């Protein structure tokens with residue numbers, strides 16, 4: 004298995020106020036698929052994603068990705084793991100405000116040796132014409148495409164998307180998802196999308212459900228659809 | 236209010252920032268209380284000392300002694316105080332210093348014990364038999380302790396206490412000296428009986444010196460001077476203002492307190508405003524929280540008050556600590572400030588008004604600034620505040636499309652240019668800190684250069700021998716000069732009129748280095764005099780004979796390069812003419828009273844009034860330089876603290892304000908080192924600018940100070956700074972800069988990467 008998570012635990016706080024964000028979650032996923040993780044708010048989706056992306060470390064349990072044991076990595080090793088293998092897309096884009104579109108992407112290509120062509124990636128997500136704009140001059144959908152371009156420029160093994168359409172209207176959302184779909188095909192990137200929007204699950208190879216910090220189901224999607232066909 | 240729980244948490248989380256604020260505030264308070272307020276207080280104390288202890292208005296010597304009866308008559312006639320004062324100079328073999336035993340005055344120049352207080356104690360007019368008092372500089376300089384025995388010739392005296400007199404606060408041996416070598420020369424007082432015994436013996440060897448001091452009460456100085464000259468034939472007359480020994484403390488303290496009043500107040504206001512701006516800035520980072528609290532129904536007023544407490548607490552903490560330290564350090568720092576003169580015995584207590592002021596001012600400025608910026612944040616509507624979007628408009632939209640610079644370089648440029656307020660504070664902070672240092676370095680270098688070069692530029696002579704009585708014709712060795720001191724009309728200073736036969740031992744060139752012709756009936760003034768009296772070629776100077784009060788006006792023909800002496804050169808005949816010397820009586824022979832020589836001459840001690848060696852001019856400036864070097868030690872510390880603290884504070888603010896970007900860079904897999912190299916290094920570009928600024932500020936302040944001090948140093952110092960000092964400056968500024976970045980290196984690493992992602996919605 005490409006992703007192998009066993010009995011993952013992550014607790015926040017202590018005593019009365021303890022929150023069990025992940026409470027024994029286990030998950031196995033193969034390389035190259037599109038996976039959608041569904042679950043109510045507060046069920047631990049983001050926490051799970053952060054663990055997969057090496058943004059935080061588990062209190063207990065084992066996480067292996069591509070044969071590497073991510074759980075137990077020190078902060079320094081996590082940085083290297085994020086740097087080489089992981090791309091992130093967040094609900095609120097998180098672009099660097101003082102850098103232009105092109106520079107936001109450059110920032111990542113600067114630190115990788117397997118960078119794709121910046122121009123090509125910008126063309127692909129259709130933001131080339133805004134390359135010299137600052138994030139604050141773009142719409143939400145445009146910003147999100149920049150953020151995807153930024154995540155992809157280093158050709159990561161996994162692309163982690165946290166509520167990536169959460170702040171977008173349905174038209175922009177579809178455009179973004181279409182692009183994600185293409186990336187998966189073209190680069191064979193493993194894509195994990197977190198959402199509480201059931202409709203998005205339509206484009207997944209497998210649909211994973213989370214409840215109370217545990218994976219409650221992990222099923223193949225019998226009717227996989229194209230992003231175009233989703234009823235967002 | 237639950238909100239108050241935020242205080243401790245917030246202070247704790249930003250402890251290093253608030254420590255910085257505290258340190259700078261402490262510095263502000265110390266500078267104010269120990270430098271500015273102290274200098275002003277010293278000025279007052281000196282005035283009181285001079286007034287209560289009746290400092291002389293002038294001193295003079297006469298050919299015919301004025302007896303007690305005459306003194307009494309003159310005092311009554313003119314409503315003056317007149318007193319004969321006497322002294323004997325001794326070399327103290329045991330201690331390797333020179334001691335001038337003064338008669339204990341009863342009316343003028345009264346003394347106070349060093350342990351006393353000039354504002355409260357009654358002036359002293361007697362000393363116990365067998366005991367001796369020494370001025371404090373001499374006693375401390377030679378580690379003389381109470382009970383020590385001082386051997387003066389064959390007499391033994393027990394040292395019981397230090398003392399100060401208002402006319403010897405600047406204890407120089409000759410009034411022409413520039414610097415008091417306190418360990419090598421000092422004054423002492425013994426009982427009247429003991430003094431008479433010493434005087435009787437000294438008379439035999441001509442060592443007893445006498446002069447008269449006078450204190451006027453009405454505006455009849457000229458009448459008094461005239462009568463005394465007519466009746467007793469005045470030989471010299473020296474106004475206290477033009478007397479370096481009496482005038483220097485007043486000038487020194489007034490100038491220092493004026494300088495401090497401007498410089499320190501500017502510095503204090505500047506630092507307070509920087510701190511206020513920075514604390515205020517941090518509130519903007521709380522925009523979201525403020526928005527949420529308002530949405531929850533908190534009143535804007537209550538919130539503004541909540542935030543104002545941050546300013547209040549930082550202000551109070553810093554100023555109160557500052558006051559305590561100022562009290563502890565006051566003696567040391569004031570000593571530094573007035574290292575050239577004797578300490579004025581006064582219980583220097585920092586006045587309550589100043590303490591209150593130094594607490595209230597910064598505290599108010601901080602509190603107000605925080606309050607104001609909280610109000611400003613609250614002006615935007617709640618929704619934008621919560622979204623965290625407001626206030627971002629300020630970022631620079633410098634596109635730099637064509638530029639091939641790296642993205643991180645563009646980022647830095649935009650940080651600098653897009654937030655000019657932040658950048659200006661960095662430049663000014665480094666600049667002002669550096670200026671303190673460059674001021675000292677420039678002053679020291681200028682003095683050093685003077686000591687090494689300028690003195691030699693005066694000419695080839697090395698000695699000037701001043702004779703007690705003029706002689707006629709020419710000396711066997713050396714050049715004859717007729718040299719007389721004149722008062723300059725309308726000025727406090729005196730100037731020498733030097734009648735010479737030829738300028739062969741003088742470097743007779745104009746300030747540009749062109750050789751000048753020396754002609755009869757022409758008057759040439761030195762560049763130093765030109766500067767001191769603000770006279771140029773073609774201007775007229777009126778000089779006043781200090782004894783007869785006769786006035787002469789001369790027209791300046793040319794200016795001779797000489798930055799060390801204020802003097803007028805002319806033909807010896809012209810000088811004799813001005814003096815009213817009748818050559819008809821001497822068969823055309825001209826008088827001289829100074830011999831200028833390249834080599835040391837063997838002149839009869841009895842004929843000699845004093846000797847000035849060119850080296851001694853350099854030595855005295857050298858002493859000022861050494862004193863300055865000592866002060867520099869203290870100033871360095873202030874400079875470094877200001878530089879480090881300001882940079883630390885500003886980079887701290889920079890990181891806080893770039894938290895979302897820092898956190899994103901982390902998510903993207905940037906290593907801490909790489910993040911530091913982007914975020915911490917933003918201000919690199921500003922360092923050279925600050926360096927140049929501080930060099931210029933320092934250089935021009937020194938130039939201004941030298942120009943004001945022409946009369947005090949008796950020389951005009953050319954302002955310059957050596958390349959080595961520029962290097963030292965650069966090292967100091969860069970080192971403080973690097974040090975503060977080093978202290979902050981962990982700061983970016985501490986930015987939480989998950990947390991800030993949630994908050995940010997750019």
Ligand SMILES: Nc1ncnc2c1ncn2[C@@H]1O[C@H](COP(=O)(O)OP(=O)(O)O)[C@@H](O)[C@H]1O
Pocket residue numbers: 015016022023024042043044045046047048049050051
């Ligand atoms: N850094 C944190 N500190 C404390 N509690 C947290 C933290 N991160 C997440 N949680 C808590 O863990 C639970 C799961 O959060 P999250 O993974 O963000 O849920 P989801 O993304 O599914 O909405 C929530 O109750 C949340 O409040």
Ligand SMILES: [Mg+2]
Pocket residue numbers: 048049050
């Ligand atoms: Mg979430």
